[in-house]
Structure formats: structure tokens, C-alpha cells
Amino acid sequence: MIGFLNIIVIICIIVFALSMLGMVYRVIKGPTLHDRVITLDAFGVTLMGMMSLVSIVLDTTYLLSVIMLIGMIGFIGTVGFAKFLEKGVIIENDRDNNS
DSSP: OOOHHHHHHHHHHHHHHHHHHHHHHHHHHOSSHHHHHHHHHHHHHHHHHHHHHHHHHHTOSTTHHHHHHHHHHHHHHHHHHHHHHHHSOSSOOOSSOOO
16 A cells, blocks of 8 residues: 555655646747746756655655756756856856956
């Protein structure tokens, strides 16, 4: 028999999957590029939550390193997109310019 906690976790996984479908729609149909970047960041956070719930269901800790990797890549990607949207470049090479 599946425990009560496992049923709740499976319901939460289904809710996360439905919210991720809504996020995919927002990434494709987003009104501005800024909305798409924020939605991609939220998608990464939701993916991390879903993977942690799968880790609970499978009763394993092996997915924790994958969750951390997704978090780091998502953070770097969001910062890179934000810097590109703000200035138009990601890596600045103006250390020799003192103006």
C-alpha cells in the first residue's frame, strides 16, 4: 500500500507538471523578452522542486547533485540574460578605457 505521504507527493508532482506546461506556454507566447527570461528562471526553480519530489518518492539522495547543478546553471543563465537585456553585451572588455 502506498503511504499517505507518497500520495501527497505524487499530487504535488502533477501540480508542478501542470504549472510547467503553463510556463512553456508563457515562454513561447510571452509578450516581451523580459517575461520570457523570468519564466525560464521560474521554470528552472520549478524543475528543481519537481526533482526533489521525485527524489523523495524514489527515496534516494543521488538526485541532489543534479538539483544543485540545475540551480547553478539557471542562476548563471538568468544573470547572463539580464545583463544582455540591460547593456546588450554579456562580457565587457572595457578595463583599458578609463572614461
